[in-house]
Amino acid sequence: MTLSLSCFAVWLAPSLLGQVPADHPKPPPPALNMELELPEKVDTGTVVFHEREIRHLATFTPLPELPRSRSNRWADDPKAAHFGQFLFFDPRLSSTGEISCASCHDPAKSWGDGKALGEGIGSLTRHTPGLWNVAYQRWFFWDGRADSLWAQALGPLEHPLEMGQSRVGLAHVLFQQADLRQAYESLFGSLPAMDEENRFPPHARPVSDAPDHPHHVAWLAMAAEDQKAVNRVFSNLGKAMEAFQRRIQSRNAPFDGFVAALIQGRKEDFQLLSPSAQRGLKLFLGRGQCTLCHFGPNLSDGEFHNIGWTYRPGAGGVDWGREKALTLVEQDPFNGLGEYSDHRRRRANQKLLYLRWDEHLVGAFKTPSLRHVTETAPYMHDGRFADLDAVLDFYSELPGAPPIGHREESLQPLRLLDQERADLKAFLESLRGQALDPALEKPPSGPLPEAKS
Amino acid sequence: MGLLLSIAGTVACGEAQDSQEPAPVVSPNQGGDPALLDQSTTQTSPDRRFSIQYAPLPDPIPLNDYFELSLEIKGLEGDPPGEDWIVQVDADMPGHNHGMNTQPQVFPLGQGRYRVEGMLFHMPGHWQLFIDVGEREDSLSRTVFHVFLEHGG
Numbered sequence: 001m002t003l004s005l006s007c008f009a010v011w012l013a014p015s016l017l018g019q020v021p022a023d024h025p026k027p028p029p030p031a032l033n034m035e036l037e038l039p040e041k042v043d044t045g046t047v048v049f050h051e052r053e054i055r056h057l058a059t060f061t062p063l064p065e066l067p068r069s070r071s072n073r074w075a076d077d078p079k080a081a082h083f084g085q086f087l088f089f090d091p092r093l094s095s096t097g098e099i100s101c102a103s104c105h106d107p108a109k110s111w112g113d114g115k116a117l118g119e120g121i122g123s124l125t126r127h128t129p130g131l132w133n134v135a136y137q138r139w140f141f142w143d144g145r146a147d148s149l150w151a152q153a154l155g156p157l158e159h160p161l162e163m164g165q166s167r168v169g170l171a172h173v174l175f176q177q178a179d180l181r182q183a184y185e186s187l188f189g190s191l192p193a194m195d196e197e198n199r200f201p202p203h204a205r206p207v208s209d210a211p212d213h214p215h216h217v218a219w220l221a222m223a224a225e226d227q228k229a230v231n232r233v234f235s236n237l238g239k240a241m242e243a244f245q246r247r248i249q250s251r252n253a254p255f256d257g258f259v260a261a262l263i264q265g266r267k268e269d270f271q272l273l274s275p276s277a278q279r280g281l282k283l284f285l286g287r288g289q290c291t292l293c294h295f296g297p298n299l300s301d302g303e304f305h306n307i308g309w310t311y312r313p314g315a316g317g318v319d320w321g322r323e324k325a326l327t328l329v330e331q332d333p334f335n336g337l338g339e340y341s342d343h344r345r346r347r348a349n350q351k352l353l354y355l356r357w358d359e360h361l362v363g364a365f366k367t368p369s370l371r372h373v374t375e376t377a378p379y380m381h382d383g384r385f386a387d388l389d390a391v392l393d394f395y396s397e398l399p400g401a402p403p404i405g406h407r408e409e410s411l412q413p414l415r416l417l418d419q420e421r422a423d424l425k426a427f428l429e430s431l432r433g434q435a436l437d438p439a440l441e442k443p444p445s446g447p448l449p450e451a452k453s
Numbered sequence: 454m455g456l457l458l459s460i461a462g463t464v465a466c467g468e469a470q471d472s473q474e475p476a477p478v479v480s481p482n483q484g485g486d487p488a489l490l491d492q493s494t495t496q497t498s499p500d501r502r503f504s505i506q507y508a509p510l511p512d513p514i515p516l517n518d519y520f521e522l523s524l525e526i527k528g529l530e531g532d533p534p535g536e537d538w539i540v541q542v543d544a545d546m547p548g549h550n551h552g553m554n555t556q557p558q559v560f561p562l563g564q565g566r567y568r569v570e571g572m573l574f575h576m577p578g579h580w581q582l583f584i585d586v587g588e589r590e591d592s593l594s595r596t597v598f599h600v601f602l603e604h605g606g
Contacts, residue, residue, distance in 0.1 A: 056604035292576055295604060301517050303554055303575040350519055354558065354571030360551035409550040410576075 042262050046275040047282045054262050056285060056295075061256040063297050066135055066246060070343035071336040072150050072239045074187070075246060082449045083183050084244030087237060089443035092173055092180070093157060095164035096121060101156065101241070104128045107441035110375035111248060116383030120162035125319065127383035130376045132433070133369060135246040138302040138351065142365045142381040143325035147352055148341075149245055150238035151334040157237070158205055166205035166215050167234040168222075174233065183447035188236045192229040199226050231333065235340035247440055250371040250433035255281075258430070273430050280427025283420055288395075292410055299370035299431065307411060308402040310363030312382045318404055319382070322364040326355050362405035374429045388428065392421050487579060487601040497529065498586060500594040504529055505584055507598065509572075516577055516602055519555075522569035526586060533565025534586055539593060541585040542569045544600075546578060577602050 038058075041050045049057075069075035087093060091100040099120055104113045111131035118124035126142050134140075140152035156162040157170060165173075174180045175194035185191060194200050204218035211217075219227065254272045258281075261269035273281065284290045293301050304322040311318045329352070334340050336349035346353060365381040379385040385394065396416040401407065416424070495506040503526050510521045522542065526533050534540060540559050545552035557571040574580050580600045587593035 052603075059605045291604060292578070295577075296517065301575050303517070350571070354519075354555040354573070356554055356556035358552075358554075361554065406550060409548060410546075410578075 038263065039265060042265065044262075044267075044270040044278055047278045049262055049282070053282075053285050054259075056291070057259045058263055060295065060297060060299065061259045063133065063136075063249060063251055063256075066249075069135070069148060069150070069242060069246070070348040071148050071341035072242055073342040074236075074239045074243050075150075077187075077243055079449060080187055080240045081243035081247060082444055083187060083447050084240035084242065085247075085440065086183070086444050086447040087180075087241055088244055090180075092177060093163060093165060093170060093237075094121070095169065099163050101153075101163075102443075104156075104162075105131050107436070110372045112376050114377070116378045116386075118162070120156070120159070121164045122161035124161055126381050127378060129368065130372060131245055131248045132250040132371045133298050134248060135242075136298055136302075137300075137366075137369075139304075139329075139366060141325070143321045144304060144366055145325035145328040146332065147329055147335050147349070148242070150235065150242040151332060153238040153241040153245075154234060154334060157234075166203040167230050168200055168204040168218070169202065170237065171200070171230050171233045172202065174237075179447050184233075184236070186448065187240070188233075191233060192226065199223065200230070204230075228339075231340060235334055238334070248436065253371070253431050253433040255427075255430040256433070274426055276423045276426035277430045278427075280420075280423035280425070281430075283423060284427055288414060288424065289410070289412070293367045293408075294370055300367040302366065304361055304364035304366055305408045306360070306363040306365075306402055306405045308398070308400060308407040309365075309380055309382060309384060310405060311403045312384055318363075320362060320404070321381070322361040322366075323357070323405075326357055326361070330355055359405070363402055364405065370428060370431055372432050374425075374432060388425055389421070392416060392424060396421075490579065490599045490601055492599050492601060494598065496596050496598060498594045498596045502529060502531075502594070503527060503534070503586060503596075505586070505596050507582070507584070514572075514574060514600060514602060516604065517575045518573065519570075520572050520574075522567075522572060524559075524567040524569060524584065526565040526567070528565070535588075536561065536563070537588075539585070539587050539590060540567055541583075541593070542572075543583045543585075544572070544574065545581045545583065546576065547581060548579070549576070574600070574602050577604050 038051050038054050041048050042054065066076075074080035088101045088105075091098050091103070093100065104118055104120065105111045105128065106113055109130075113119070113128045116127060118126060118128040129142065135149060137149075138144075140146040140149055141155065146152035146155065154167075157165050158167060171191065172194050174184050175191050181191060192200065199222065201218040201221070203215050204222060205215045206219050207213040207216035222230075254277075257269055258272040258278075260266070261272065270278075284294075293303075293305060295301060306321070310321065329335060332338065335352055337344055337346075337352050341349070343349075368379075374388065377385075377387050379388070379391050385391045395411075396414045398407075398411055398413045414420075494508065495504060497504055506525045506527075508523045510523065514520055524540070524542075526540070528534075540561070542557050542559055543552060553573055554575055555571045555573045557569050560568045560570070562568055578601070580602060582598040582600055584596045584598070585593040586596070
């Protein structure tokens with residue numbers, strides 16, 4: 001049996017092996033097509049993997065070429081990525097001056113916060129997701145209310161319980177802070193004349209659900225062209241942050257090496273997975289039915305499912321998930337069809353064209369990636385499970401029924417044995433990739449790359 | 454379909470587990486053996502008026518990615534559907550109690566030909582593709598096609 005695979009091994013080393021240098025290379029060349037002979041079955045000494053399973057696993061790894069971010073023309077610009085990294089760690093972007101993106105997306109905590117529910121300026125109602133391979137997602141936020149990583153980045157900046165800023169306030173910060181202003185203007189051109197007080201109030205932003213909010217009133221009082229100028233600045237901040245976050249890539253986990261060994265018949269590398277982890281992988285692919293939703297390079301379909309957790313006391317009550325987010329993403333002025341997108345053609349934004357309002361999306365949330373999953377507790381969109389044992393308890397028993405919507409009916413209680421639980425956990429541990437270049441896990445010394453002598 | 458193998462129970466010292474060819478990953482309550490599914494791409498409508506054929510683009514249908522359909526609807530004893538007829542396309546996963554997360558759009562090309570955009574099968578397994586044809590909303594005739602989607606298929 002042959003398999004047509006995209007092979008990137010030739011191109012990958014070393015530029016994208018988690019160590020992206022400042023002089024990031026040009027966009028990668030087209031993938032090489034290789035016909036791979038797959039064995040009928042491989043006996044690792046612990047588990048027999050059949051051709052069907054190996055063919056399946058070959059779609060999980062290696063991590064493919066970065067998907068294009070058509071709405072962001074700076075997505076692969078090294079200077080924008082450098083600026084975005086600086087911004088990501090800069091607490092001056094918050095209204096308190098104390099909170100940065102990295103406060104909740106901490107690189108030391110697998111780009112999450114280790115808490116059940118997010119905590120910015122205030123307490124949130126959803127769990128902070130990690131950011132490994134975030135650029136490979138189709139939708140952003142747990143409910144997919146943003147269609148690009150740059151549009152997502154704008155949400156927390158203005159959320160009153162996260163960073164508490166306003167887009168006009170942010171433009172003032174950029175204008176007043178000399179280092180930020182220099183970096184911004186060298187990338188995106190001149191900032192608006194933010195010192196003209198009659199045009200730009202200290203704070204203003206649209207607050208559609210609170211028309212009496214002073215930020216909203218101030219926003220409506222601005223001239224339309226000034227609103228657009230500020231929106232342009234705001235969107236550029238998000239685009240720089242996306243350029244940085246595209247570099248948070250998980251590669252070379254033991255699982256990846258093991259699958260390569262299966263495909264290539266390299267017996268000496270079968271030990272990359274312990275016997276327990278190999279049994280866990282077999283269970284994951286087979287009886288566990290995990291790959292109905294957890295498949296592909298991120299071990300996630302990137303789509304939305306109701307698995308029954310739409311209500312958690314103390315976490316904001318009933319959460320409608322995807323069903324409510326559809327309108328938000330369709331109406332988002334920063335979506336891929338909006339005027340701040342760098343590529344508004346219909347074909348480039350097809351996911352916005354075929355949105356579906358459907359009862360089955362009530363209480364549905366995005367399937368999370370399983371890369372580095374053992375480092376990202378607590379689990380689920382509302383952080384309800386403290387550890388993987390609790391998650392496996394849930395899939396083993398499927399207790400309760402969702403208060404709204406209906407649970408994905410393909411789920412069946414797995415009735416896991418103790419050994420099977422241990423095996424699944426051992427397999428999930430094997431999804432922890434190599435460390436990133438430490439230079440990506442801290443703010444650079446300045447918002448612009450140092451000039452080369 | 455062998456989906457309820459007791460994996461831990463098959464492990465013996467020094468012996469690799471599970472030498473049986475695994476079944477494809479499908480949910481246990483889908484019913485039916487995928488090998489027995491009629492996956493033909495041409496069907497006669499239940500009202501016996503039309504022969505309906507679809508062709509996916511790309512072919513085969515990708516898992517969890519957008520694809521299009523080309524439809525050709527021929528009249529068995531007369532003309533293809535008129536320009537004012539309704540042609541709708543949707544899909545469902547039996548046993549999952551849900552279908553697609555996308556809303557496909559049908560574009561008539563004339564002469565009984567249509568292009569369908571916005572199709573996306575986000576899960577592996579058995580999908581039913583519905584093509585509804587009729588003169589009025591309340592008189593649609595539904596033709597059901599079966600598609601079985603596998604990982605890496």
